[in-house]
Amino acid sequence: MDEPPPWVVLADRSHRSGRGDDLADRRRVLLTVLAGALAVLLLVGISGTVAARRLAEKEAVNDAATTTALLADAVVQPALRDGLVSGDPVAFAGVDRAVHAHVLGPYGVRVKLWTSDGRIVYSDEPRLVGRTYALGDEEREVFSSPVSRAEISDLDRPENVYERGQGRLLEVYRPVWTPDGTPLLFEVYAPYDGVTVRTGQLWRGFAGITISSLLGLIVLMLPVVWRLLGNLRAAQQQRERLLERAVEASADERRRIAGTLHDGVVQELAGASFSVASSAVRARTAGQPELASQLDESVGVVRRCIAGMRSLLVDIYPPSLAVSGLVVALEDLGTGLRSRNVDVRLAADTDAAARLDEQQQRLVYRVAHECLLNCMRHAAATVVRIELASAGDDVLLAIDDDGQGFDAEAALAAPAEGHFGLRVLADVARDGCADLRVSSAPGRGTRWELRLPATRPAG
Numbered sequence: 391m392d393e394p395p396p397w398v399v400l401a402d403r404s405h406r407s408g409r410g411d412d413l414a415d416r417r418r419v420l421l422t423v424l425a426g427a428l429a430v431l432l433l434v435g436i437s438g439t440v441a442a443r444r445l446a447e448k449e450a451v452n453d454a455a456t457t458t459a460l461l462a463d464a465v466v467q468p469a470l471r472d473g474l475v476s477g478d479p480v481a482f483a484g485v486d487r488a489v490h491a492h493v494l495g496p497y498g499v500r501v502k503l504w505t506s507d508g509r510i511v512y513s514d515e516p517r518l519v520g521r522t523y524a525l526g527d528e529e530r531e532v533f534s535s536p537v538s539r540a541e542i543s544d545l546d547r548p549e550n551v552y553e554r555g556q557g558r559l560l561e562v563y564r565p566v567w568t569p570d571g572t573p574l575l576f577e578v579y580a581p582y583d584g585v586t587v588r589t590g591q592l593w594r595g596f597a598g599i600t601i602s603s604l605l606g607l608i609v610l611m612l613p614v615v616w617r618l619l620g621n622l623r624a625a626q627q628q629r630e631r632l633l634e635r636a637v638e639a640s641a642d643e644r645r646r647i648a649g650t651l652h653d654g655v656v657q658e659l660a661g662a663s664f665s666v667a668s669s670a671v672r673a674r675t676a677g678q679p680e681l682a683s684q685l686d687e688s689v690g691v692v693r694r695c696i697a698g699m700r701s702l703l704v705d706i707y708p709p710s711l712a713v714s715g716l717v718v719a720l721e722d723l724g725t726g727l728r729s730r731n732v733d734v735r736l737a738a739d740t741d742a743a744a745r746l747d748e749q750q751q752r753l754v755y756r757v758a759h760e761c762l763l764n765c766m767r768h769a770a771a772t773v774v775r776i777e778l779a780s781a782g783d784d785v786l787l788a789i790d791d792d793g794q795g796f797d798a799e800a801a802l803a804a805p806a807e808g809h810f811g812l813r814v815l816a817d818v819a820r821d822g823c824a825d826l827r828v829s830s831a832p833g834r835g836t837r838w839e840l841r842l843p844a845t846r847p848a849g
Contacts, residue, residue, distance in 0.1 A: 395831035398798040400812060401819035403843070419619055420612060427608045434600055451560060454580050455540040457497055458562040462538075462576045465492045466503075472570045474503070475511055477520075485512050497580060500553050503566075504575035506533050511574065515552045523549040525575075529563060533573050538564040543579060558582035655699065663692040716743040716751045720776055723755075723762050727774060730766065738778040742785050745844035753822040754778070754787050754840065760815055761789045761838045769793025769836060785844050790837035795830045 469488035471481035489501045494514060503512035509522045528539055543561035545554050553559060563577040670685035714722070717738040724734035746754065758776065765771050771793030778787050802812050812828075819826035819840060830836035 394837070395795070395798075395829045395834055397827045397829045398802060399825075399827045400802065400816035401824060401826040403820070403823045403825050420615060423611070423615055424608070427604070431601060431604055434604065451540040451542075451562075454560045454562045454578075455538040455564075457580075458540070458576070458578050459538045459564055461493055461497060461578065462564050462566050465489075466576050467566050470566060470568045470574070472568050472572070474568060475505060475572055475574075477511070482512060482519075486514070489514055493578065498578040499556055499559065499581060500579040502549075502575075502577040504529070504577065506530075506573060506575075510549075518549070518552065521549070523547075529575055532563060532565050532575060536565045538562065542582075553579055556581075651699065659692055659696050659699065663689055663696065666692065715740075716746070716754060717778070719755050720758055720778065723758055724774070724776065727762060727766055732766075732771060733773045734776065735773070736776045738776070739780060742778050742780040745780065745785055745846045746842065747845045750785075750822065750824075750842050750845065753818065753824060753842065754785075756818060757815060757826065757838070757840050758787060758789060765789075765791050765793060765836070768796070771835070780844070781841065783844055784841045787840040787842075788837065790835060792835045795832050795834045795836050797832060798828045798830045 465488050466485065469485045471478065471484060473481040474485060485503070489512075493501055501512070501514050502510055502518065504510055504525065506525075507522070508525045510518050510520065513519055528541070532539060540560060540562040543550060543553065543559040545559070559582055560580040561577065562580060563575055566574050566576045568574065666685050667689045670682045670689060673679075673685060674682035717740050720738050721736055724736055727734045743751065743754075762774070762776075765774055769791050771791035774789065774791045776787075776789050778785070780786075798812075802816075816826060823843065825841040826839070828836065828838050
């Protein structure tokens with residue numbers, strides 16, 4: 391068996407509309423705006439950090455390449471001797487003095503000199519001297535295209551085993567030549583700290599302008615958003631008041647039309663029926679049975695018209711609650727549907743009706759009237775059940791039908807042009823300190839429930 395459609399709450403007595411709720415709604419919107427602004431600030435901060443780091447890396451790599459080119463030309467190239475490639479200690483010592491005096495420390499943490507076949511002929515780490523490693527494509531390309539290159543060092547490579555544990559390093563290399571023209575690859579490993587420092591500088595410059603601008607924009611937006619929300623709420627309240635006045639004006643017009651019909655047409659038809667009935671009696675007495683039969687048929691037609699007119703009057707404006715009571719008024723509401731071949735089943739507890747004050751009874755009647763109007767106009771139902779009963783400390787009005795149903799959430803969120811029945815009912819129930827909910831779906835009928843706190847004890 392299919393589960394019934396979920397309930398859509400139209401009114402909740404614990405959340406009555408008013409100034410407090412209005413302020414709470416506006417505060418919730420402002421908090422949402424602030425949360426969105428903080429999310430934007432966080433996003434800007436993260437993206438700014440990434441951008442600053444990339445720019446800092448690029449600048450640091452360029453600076454390291456420039457510095458290495460200067461060191462190669464001013465320090466290493468003049469210290470090179472032809473015997474360095476063959477392992478001459480004197481040539482090695484000359485380069486070592488120049489490297490320790492001018493390169494290591496302020497500019498680098500490791501220096502290597504390579505031959506074109508991948509042999510290390512000099513390093514400040516003695517354990518690397520004489521070892522041979524495969525050069526990468528970039529290193530080999532430097533021998534054929536004498537330029538400085540720089541990149542983030544891959545410390546997982548075998549030749550970088552003694553550089554591990556010192557954090558990230560920048561690896562810069564360029565060609566140098568011994569006096570006899572032998573090309574060597576001059577490689578310097580520089581600390582990554584410069585990138586971190588430069589990232590902080592760029593980020594502070596970026597954040598100072600961007601974040602302060604965003605904060606200023608938020609500060610300027612808050613009063614504008616607050617005012618717009620106030621105007622929106624005022625416009626909504628005005629529209630609700632206009633709708634309620636339209637409903638009240640419609641009720642007044644129905645009352646006027648009902649009174650005119652009742653005191654005019656209905657009374658004249660009733661008088662005509664009595665007159666024709668008397669004529670039928672006289673005709674039958676005078677021995678004119680055919681005429682009497684025709685007059686009887688006319689009497690029946692007139693009386694059926696009167697019954698139909700009275701049903702219409704009940705539909706237009708039923709008897710006053712103060713005169714007839716809530717149960718009778720609900721029965722009269724069902725009469726209009728019965729005249730349209732709808733099976734209306736009413737189960738109304740008079741004791742439950744007696745637990746409501748006059749204002750609450752008007753609320754019950756108004757909600758029932760609107761629900762049955764919707765059923766008559768849109769539902770195409772064959773059976774409608776109306777129940778009024780006590781439910782603990784509350785009184786419950788339940789109306790359900792087997793009609794075509796509708797999408798309650800969609801109708802509440804985006805009503806069709808000129809159709810605000812759900813919202814008006816919700817406002818009326820909320821103002822009456824009542825709960826109102828509806829369960830419906832296309833093809834699955836509709837059930838309404840109105841729950842009010844009883845103002846009088848059970849009898």
